[in-house]
Amino acid sequence: MRGLSRTSLADVEERFNAVAGSADLGTLSDELFAVADLLDREHGLRRALSDPAKPGEQKAATVRALLEGKVTEAALATTEAAGAAKWSRAGDLADVLERLGVVAAAAEAESQSRLDDVEDELFRFGRIVAANPDLRRGLADPAAPAAGKEQLLRDLLGDKVAPTTLRLITQVAVHPRGRSLEAGLEEVGHLVAEQRQRLVAVVRSAVELTEGQKQRLAAWLSASYGRDVHLNVEVDKRVLGGFSVRIGDEIIDTTIVGRIEEVRRRLAG
Numbered sequence: 001m002r003g004l005s006r007t008s009l010a011d012v013e014e015r016f017n018a019v020a021g022s023a024d025l026g027t028l029s030d031e032l033f034a035v036a037d038l039l040d041r042e043h044g045l046r047r048a049l050s051d052p053a054k055p056g057e058q059k060a061a062t063v064r065a066l067l068e069g070k071v072t073e074a075a076l077a078t079t080e081a082a083g084a085a086k087w088s089r090a091g092d093l094a095d096v097l098e099r100l101g102v103v104a105a106a107a108e109a110e111s112q113s114r115l116d117d118v119e120d121e122l123f124r125f126g127r128i129v130a131a132n133p134d135l136r137r138g139l140a141d142p143a144a145p146a147a148g149k150e151q152l153l154r155d156l157l158g159d160k161v162a163p164t165t166l167r168l169i170t171q172v173a174v175h176p177r178g179r180s181l182e183a184g185l186e187e188v189g190h191l192v193a194e195q196r197q198r199l200v201a202v203v204r205s206a207v208e209l210t211e212g213q214k215q216r217l218a219a220w221l222s223a224s225y226g227r228d229v230h231l232n233v234e235v236d237k238r239v240l241g242g243f244s245v246r247i248g249d250e251i252i253d254t255t256i257v258g259r260i261e262e263v264r265r266r267l268a269g
Contacts, residue, residue: 004052005092008085009099015081016100021203021214021231023074025108029167031075032101035067037175039094049083050093056084098177102168102188106195109164111202111232119192121165125157126185139173140181146174168192199225203233205243221245 020028039046045066049059063083067076078100087093109115129136135156139149150170157166172184179187201221203209209217214231221229225247242254 004086005088005096008082008087008092009096012078012081012085012096013100016078016103017218017230018211018215019074019077020104020107021218022208022233023072023104025104025111025232026163026167027072028074028078029101029104029108031071032078032097032104033171033175035071035075035079036094036098036101036177039097040175040177046090046093050087050090052086056086060084094177098171099191101171102191103195105164105167106192107200107230107232109162109192110195110200110230112162112164114162114164115192115196117162118165118168119189119196121161122168122185122189122192125161125165125169126182126189129181129185136181140176142176149174197227199227199229199247201229201231202246203231203243204236204246205233206235206237206241208235209233209243217245221247 039049048054049062051059060080060083063080064076067079071079079097082093082096085093106115106118109118129139138144138152153166153170153173157169161169168188169185172179172188173181176184199221201218203217214233218229218231221231229247244254245252
């Protein structure tokens, strides 16, 4: 992306990061893919939302009127931010939403400790496609029904790969968006590899954190670890007070329960 679109991408990513922490990431991924596909089909809508002459508030209102009640609040907020932004070309709007759909899927895999599997499976499937011309033709055929491609991939991959891998391969095969199958798989693979550079923090709190609290916590953790940090927030009434943060094997525990357990350990020692 160039110039204006690059700046807008950063702004939309910031909004996405603010709402994704408490979202169901698999659902968010599916919904962002669906909106990107809608914009690819509905050229008039895409032009209207990417028109730089229209006020951002007006375009955001159009998005809300169209999608409210049909997608989750996280997907709606992300799409509103994308609709309100300015883009160098109309296609960048759908590109950004698909990109963030991939990021959401990769973040889900990371939270399940399966991101390594996804990266490896995407690479291996690309090699399988390259070695099997019949499979490639079947998946790349624009006249083949989407449902047929989806069923073929379920039959072929099923429980042999992570759900995230199947989701990403299906998006690329069913909605090529002007890319070859190989180019689409490579593009998704690069985005997944970028996700590996981010840390995922699982936050447990007795109450729902505000957007401001999430942003401040993410900024503090990013500064502490020297890497971008994605928050997955879980509300747990057993926490009693404070919150805990788990990043990999490290735990930062400020909860009342954690303090009580620490006192018990010291007394027992």
